Every structure is written in structure tokens, then in C-alpha cells.
Amino acid sequence: MDIIELRQVTKNFGSLTAVDDLDLKVPMGTIYGFIGPNGSGKTTTIRMIMNILYPDQGTILLFGTRQRNQRLDHVGYLPEERGLYKKMKVYDVLKFHGELKNGKNLKQEITYWLRKFDLTAWTDKKVEALSKGMAQKLQFIATVIDRPQVIILDEPFSGLDPVNSEILRETLLELQKSGATIIFSTHDMNMAEKMCDYIFMIHKGKKVLDGTLNDIQNQYGSDTIRIQTELGAGALEELKGIEKISDFGQVQEIRLNTQADSQTILAEIMKKSRVLRFEITRPSLHDIFIRIAAPERKEDNHA
Amino acid sequence: MIFLYALQLPKERRTTMRKILIIALREYRAAVKTKSFIVGLILVPVLMGGSMAAFMIFKDNVDTDDLKIAVIDHSQLVREALQERARLRNETEIFDKENGEKIKPAYILEFIQPDSINPFQQKLDLSNRVRSGELHAFVEIGPSILHPDSIQENTMIRYYSEHAFMDDVRYWFSDPVNNHIRQLRLNEMDLAPEETRDLFYWINVEGMGLVEVNKKTGDMQEAEKTNELQSFLVPYFMVLLMFMLVMMSAIPLLTAVMEEKMERIAEVLLASVTPFQFMLGKILGSISISLTIAAIYVAGAILTVHQMDMGDMIPYRILPWFFAFLILFVIMTGSVMAALGSACNDNKDAQNLQFPAMLPVILPLFILVPVMQNPTGNLSTWLSLFPPFTPTLMLVRLATPVTIPAWQPYAGLIVVVLFTILSVWIGGRIFRTGILLQGQKPTLANLISYALKG
Numbered sequence: 001m002d003i004i005e006l007r008q009v010t011k012n013f014g015s016l017t018a019v020d021d022l023d024l025k026v027p028m029g030t031i032y033g034f035i036g037p038n039g040s041g042k043t044t045t046i047r048m049i050m051n052i053l054y055p056d057q058g059t060i061l062l063f064g065t066r067q068r069n070q071r072l073d074h075v076g077y078l079p080e081e082r083g084l085y086k087k088m089k090v091y092d093v094l095k096f097h098g099e100l101k102n103g104k105n106l107k108q109e110i111t112y113w114l115r116k117f118d119l120t121a122w123t124d125k126k127v128e129a130l131s132k133g134m135a136q137k138l139q140f141i142a143t144v145i146d147r148p149q150v151i152i153l154d155e156p157f158s159g160l161d162p163v164n165s166e167i168l169r170e171t172l173l174e175l176q177k178s179g180a181t182i183i184f185s186t187h188d189m190n191m192a193e194k195m196c197d198y199i200f201m202i203h204k205g206k207k208v209l210d211g212t213l214n215d216i217q218n219q220y221g222s223d224t225i226r227i228q229t230e231l232g233a234g235a236l237e238e239l240k241g242i243e244k245i246s247d248f249g250q251v252q253e254i255r256l257n258t259q260a261d262s263q264t265i266l267a268e269i270m271k272k273s274r275v276l277r278f279e280i281t282r283p284s285l286h287d288i289f290i291r292i293a294a295p296e297r298k299e300d301n302h303a
Numbered sequence: 304m305i306f307l308y309a310l311q312l313p314k315e316r317r318t319t320m321r322k323i324l325i326i327a328l329r330e331y332r333a334a335v336k337t338k339s340f341i342v343g344l345i346l347v348p349v350l351m352g353g354s355m356a357a358f359m360i361f362k363d364n365v366d367t368d369d370l371k372i373a374v375i376d377h378s379q380l381v382r383e384a385l386q387e388r389a390r391l392r393n394e395t396e397i398f399d400k401e402n403g404e405k406i407k408p409a410y411i412l413e414f415i416q417p418d419s420i421n422p423f424q425q426k427l428d429l430s431n432r433v434r435s436g437e438l439h440a441f442v443e444i445g446p447s448i449l450h451p452d453s454i455q456e457n458t459m460i461r462y463y464s465e466h467a468f469m470d471d472v473r474y475w476f477s478d479p480v481n482n483h484i485r486q487l488r489l490n491e492m493d494l495a496p497e498e499t500r501d502l503f504y505w506i507n508v509e510g511m512g513l514v515e516v517n518k519k520t521g522d523m524q525e526a527e528k529t530n531e532l533q534s535f536l537v538p539y540f541m542v543l544l545m546f547m548l549v550m551m552s553a554i555p556l557l558t559a560v561m562e563e564k565m566e567r568i569a570e571v572l573l574a575s576v577t578p579f580q581f582m583l584g585k586i587l588g589s590i591s592i593s594l595t596i597a598a599i600y601v602a603g604a605i606l607t608v609h610q611m612d613m614g615d616m617i618p619y620r621i622l623p624w625f626f627a628f629l630i631l632f633v634i635m636t637g638s639v640m641a642a643l644g645s646a647c648n649d650n651k652d653a654q655n656l657q658f659p660a661m662l663p664v665i666l667p668l669f670i671l672v673p674v675m676q677n678p679t680g681n682l683s684t685w686l687s688l689f690p691p692f693t694p695t696l697m698l699v700r701l702a703t704p705v706t707i708p709a710w711q712p713y714a715g716l717i718v719v720v721l722f723t724i725l726s727v728w729i730g731g732r733i734f735r736t737g738i739l740l741q742g743q744k745p746t747l748a749n750l751i752s753y754a755l756k757g
């Protein structure tokens with residue numbers, strides 16, 4: 001069952017079309033990653049799902065119905081820019097948000113989540129006393145305090161240190177295991193690759209990718225070679241059949257032309273340097289993102 | 304009451320009501336738990352009581368340095384009379400009767416021979432003496448005060464000082480001069496004092512209410528004497544209390560909503576509640592805050608007035624009107640303030656809008672006195688039926704001892720209820736759009752556009 005469905009949804013802001021004729025289906029129990037450059041329409045899409053913005057055209061179904069107001073009680077939402085009452089105490093903030101969502105066993109839930117995110121000592125402190133990272137964790141707890149069936153997170157990992165990012169990642173996977181459907185937008189392609197069952201990319205208001213990572217990578221085929229040589233990027237100079245080289249220092253990634261033969265290229269490189277590693281692979285999500293979002297900004301085009 | 308009502312509603316409406324109440328409760332707690340609220344609650348009556356006490360303490364505590372006043376008596380008739388009255392005053396009125404302490408200044412009169420050649424130079428010299436502080440003032444008594452002639456200046460008493468308008472000494476001169484010349488006129492007519500006693504008996508007009516029938520006994524009831532204190536103090540107190548409550552509860556919504564918008568709290572909440580529920584919750588919070596303060600102050604005022612044995616002054620019949628109009632006034636003003644706050648992007652926007660938005664609350668205060676003086680006049684009636692002014696002006700009209708037509712408060716109530724519904728509806732439409740829009744200035748055109756498009 002699709003827990004969220006968008007049918008031909010369009011949203012304009014004046015003359016700007018922020019979301020253009022968008023179709024999307026989010027199956028129940030999955031983790032769906034929203035990716036896209038800044039200003040591509042991710043937040044607008046999320047806000048429309050949350051009924052904060054109204055689409056100019058199209059239909060949005062939540063739990064299979066257009067009557068979303070009541071259903072929104074089962075959706076937790078973490079906006080891109082965090083907003084908490086600074087003068088409220090941590091416990092009161094969580095109780096307030098839990099009550100608004102008609103959450104059950106709030107006292108136990110608050111204790112559980114504060115302990116999980118190492119905020120127990122801050123229970124009676126005011127929000128203004130928290131660091132930015134702590135406030136972000138608190139905002140996340142407020143989002144899930146009522147154990148919603150759907151969790152929508154706009155850039156949940158931004159601003160978190162690696163330890164807290166890891167805690168958040170584990171928590172999201174736990175919530176998914178307990179039956180929640182999770183949507184999150186991110187610029188961290190690595191996190192999206194590792195966590196998401198489905199990835200949706202929006203660019204200039206239009207859907208450009210939608211599917212599992214495997215499906216998306218299959219669309220692009222095995223046109224990428226990951227190579228490590230003793231000469232480094234110098235071994236790749238003046239090679240034919242290469243569309244792009246991305247130099248990561250120790251390792252280089254080569255995108256091949258459609259007619260290029262990987263074995264011919266390997267032979268050419270071996271004439272110049274010892275090859276320590278040679279891997280024919282599919283493009284990473286990061287690479288796919290850049291191919292779509294910035295085709296004009298080729299970092300190192302040797303084609 | 305609200306909770307009982309909420310229980311009877313279908314589930315969807317119950318959820319809506321519950322969310323509004325949760326927002327309202329948060330608003331209420333956030334306001335009443337602050338130190339500034341408690342300090343303000345105590346400080347207002349303390350300041351009001353303190354200023355009244357200070358007035359009582361200092362009203363007789365004037366500068367007791369003797370005042371020297373020069374008198375140019377062109378009539379040559381009142382010198383002795385003035386000297387005698389000044390002597391009498393200085394001996395009997397300027398000392399506290401209990402402890403003999405001097406509490407008022409003595410008046411020292413210096414009679415100056417009129418300069419018939421250069422009278423202006425004489426007055427300039429005296430003026431300079433006043434300026435230098437040697438004299439407090441000087442008085443010029445016209446030559447024809449006994450038998451006024453056609454030249455008005457000749458029959459006047461002129462008081463020259465730096466602050467003649469507010470100077471008590473000026474009023475003191477009138478009595479001895481007029482009494483004395485009146486006596487001189489009687490003497491000329493050769494009338495005995497006992498014959499003239501009735502001639503100068505002054506009769507005051509006593510202010511009375513209207514005769515009415517006692518509703519319980521059916522007996523006719525004598526009209527009551529008009530109490531000046533009651534006529535002015537009660538309406539003033541009630542209107543000022545209402546003004547203060549609106550200022551403390553509804554007006555702050557403008558900046559509160561603006562801050563919630565700018566700090567993105569609104570977006571978080573809008574994932575849980577609709578904009579309309581959010582706005583109504585905030586307004587309900589404001590009503591609770593104003594009712595709390597009103598209950599404390601009204602109860603305090605009733606207790607204080609009873610302690611002072613002036614319980615008759617309390618207009619119990621008006622209290623339900625007071626609370627009804629207060630609630631509507633807070634909703635009306637609150638919805639406008641919340642809507643404007645939602646359209647603001649920074650403090651500057653809020654400051655620019657605050658004053659014009661407060662005008663409907665402030666303006667009735669400027670026309671309070673004419674309405675109190677003539678509560679049944681056409682101007683008072685029509686202004687009190689103009690919805691933004693109704694809560695204040697209808698209350699004033701109800702609080703004065705004058706009986707206004709019985710239908711008018713009800714008509715005012717209906718008009719205000721309708722206007723409040725309109726305010727909430729328009730406010731809600733502006734709020735819904737404004738709360739999420741960033742970077743748009745809250746111009747009149749934008750506000751109208753939000754209201755129309757919703």
C-alpha cells in the first residue's frame with residue numbers, strides 16, 4: 001500500500017514553478033530519500049504533503065485519502081529550519097508536541113527518548129540553554145515522541161556531529177523496523193545510498209529520478225572505472241574514450257564514453273604506470289546527482 | 304464549560320477543540336509564569352494606589368515660604384479689607400490646628416501707589432521684581448470696581464505672575480475684593496445686613512437619579528443623590544481596566560506571532576494544527592490571560608471598596624457586560640494583531656504596524672469625557688454602536704448613573720459579535736497566508752490580497 005501518493009502536483013510561487021506536475025508514490029514501511037540541489041522543490045513538496053502549503057494543481061493522498069488534516073496526527077515532521085519555544089523547558093516542549101499529536105504514554109516516551117539521545121540531564125532546562133546540536137536532537141524527539149506512522153524529515157543530518165548522525169541513523173532504522181514509513185531529504189549522498197529503499201530526485205521542480213538505488217544505477221550502466229595507480233592522475237592524461245575524470249587524490253574515477261572499451265583503457269594505463277586497483281563499477285549516487293544537477297560544471301573534462 | 308462543550312462534539316471537532324486548548328494553555332502558561340507578568344500584575348495597582356496616596360500626602364504639602372504680593376489699588380477702596388483678610392488668613396489658616404506647624408505660605412501684601420504718569424513703567428518694574436523673585440505676583444485693581452463703567456478695563460482685577468493660570472493666590476483675591484465692594488454698595492443703599500441675608504443666599508442644584516419602582520416590593524423608590532465620584536470614577540476605572548487588559552493580552556500577539564514566524568516555530572506547529580486552530584489557540588490564550596487579570600483586579604477592587612464602606616459604588620449589574628465586552632474585544636483585537644503579526648518579517652515591520660493597529664483601542668479614550676457627560680446624546684449613541692469602539696464606549700455609557708435605552712447594550716453586543724466574527728474570518732485568511740510567506744512586506748495591498756485569496 002502506498003502511504004503517500006502525489007498525482008500531477010504543481011505548485012507555483014508567482015511566476016516560479018517550484019514543483020511541476022509531480023507524481024510520487026511512497027510505499028508503506030520504506031525509507032524514501034529526497035535528493036536534489038538547493039531550491040529544486042524538495043521542501044515545497046514536503047510542505048505540500050504536510051498540508052502547510054496547498055498545491056495549485058493535482059492531488060495528494062495520505063493514507064489513501066485526500067482528507068489529510070486528521071491523518072496528519074499520524075505524521076511526524078521535522079522542518080528544515082528548526083523552531084522551538086526558547087523559554088520552554090525541554091520536558092514541557094516534548095509534552096506539548098506529544099499532546100498536540102495525541103501521543104500516548106508521553107511520560108514514558110519522553111524519558112525513553114531523552115535517555116536515548118543523552119539529554120536526560122537537560123530535562124528541566126530551558127531550550128535556550130541547549131547547544132545547536134542538542135536543540136536539533138530535541139526537535140527530532142519532538143517529531144517522533146508520539147510514535148507516528150509516517151516520519152518526514154527535512155535535512156535531519158545537517159548540523160549533527162558524526163556520533164549523533166550515527167545515533168539518528170540507527171534510530172531511523174529502528175523506527176522503520178517498528179513499522180514507520182520514513183521520508184527524509186538530504187544532501188548527504190552517502191547516507192542516502194546506505195539508508196534509503198527508494199530515492200527520489202527533484203531538479204528544477206521536476207522529478208528526474210525515482211526508484212531503488214539499484215534501478216537508478218542500472219539506468220546509467222557500468223560506465224565507471226575506479227582506479228588506483230602509482231602515478232596517480234598523471235597516468236590518465238591523454239587517454240581516449242574518457243568522458244570525465246574525478247580525482248580524489250589516492251583514487252580516481254573515470255567515466256567512459258559509450259563506445260569506449262575498458263580493457264583498452266586498462267592496457268593504455270598499464271603502459272604508463274603500475275596499476276594497484278582497477279574496478280569497473282556503476283556510478284555512485286553522488287556522481288549521478290552531479291551528472292543531473294551540474295552537467296555544465298564538468299570538473300575535469302578530458303573527453 | 305468549554306470542556307463540557309468539547310465532550311459533546313464529534314471526534315473531528317473534539318480533536319480540533321483539543322488542539323486549540325493545548326495551544327491556548329501553552330500561551331497562558333508562557334504568559335502567567337513569567338516574572339514580568341507577576342511584577343506587572345502587582346505593579347499596576349501599586350503604582351495606581353501609590354500615585355493616589357502620593358497625591359493625598361502631597362496635596363497639602365506645599366511650599367510654605369511667605370509670598371509677597373504687590374497691590375496697585377486704583378479704586379482706593381479695598382486696601383483695608385484686603386489687609387484684614389490677609390491678616391486673618393495668616394493668623395488662622397496657615398498653621399496645622401493640631402501641631403501648630405506651618406503648612407501654607409503667609410500672604411504679605413505691599414500696596415503701591417498707582418503711577419498715573421507712566422503706569423506701564425510701573426508695571427514693568429513690578430514685573431521685573433517678580434522675575435527677580437522679590438515678589439510672587441502683583442495685582443492691579445481697576446478704578447471703577449464699585450460702579451462699573453463702560454470701560455471694561457476699569458472694572459477688572461488683574462493678576463500678574465509667572466504662572467497666573469495655575470496660581471492659587473489669584474483665586475484668593477476675588478473673594479475679599481468682591482465681598483467688600485458688595486458691602487459698600489449695600490451701605491450706599493442704606494440696607495441693614497439682616498435685610499440682605501436672603502438676597503445673597505445661593506442655592507445649589509442637587510444632582511439626582513430618577514425615581515423608580517422597586518422590582519421586588521413594587522413600591523415607589525425615591526431617587527438617589529448623584530454621586531460625582533461614582534459618575535466618573537466607576538466608568539473610568541472600568542474603561543481603563545479594559546484598555547489595560549487588551550494592552551496586556553491582545554496587543555502582544557502581534558510581536559509574539561511575528562517571532563514565532565521568524566523563529567520557524569510556526570512551521571513546526573503547522574504540521575500539527577491548522578493555521579486557524581493555531582490562531583484561535585493563541586487568541587483563547589489571550590482571553591484566559593485577560594480574564595485572570597480582570598478577575599484579580601475586579602475582586603481586589605470589590606474588596607477594597609467594601610473595606611472603605613463604599614460598597615454601593617460597585618456596579619454589579621454592569622460586571623456581566625464588562626466581561627462579555629472584554630472577551631469580544633480581546634478576540635476582535637487579538638485576531639487583527641495575530642493576522643498582522645503573521646504578515647511581518649522583522650521587528651521594524653511590527654513596530655510600523657503596531658501603532659495604527661492600536662488606534663481602535665486608543666481612540667475611544669479620547670472621547671470618553673464627552674460620552675460620560677452626555678451618555679444618551681446622539682454622538683455617544685452612534686459612536687458606541689460603531690463596533691471597534693463599542694466595548695469601550697457602551698461600557699462607559701452603562702457605567703454612568705444615567706439610564707440608557709435597554710436595547711442599546713444588546714444591539715452593541717450583536718454588532719460586536721458580528722464584527723468579531725468578521726475580524727476572525729479575515730484575520731484567519733491573512734494569518735494562513737502570511738505565516739508562511741517570507742520576505743513580503745506587510746503593505747495594505749498585500750494584506751488585502753491575503754484576505755481575498757486566503
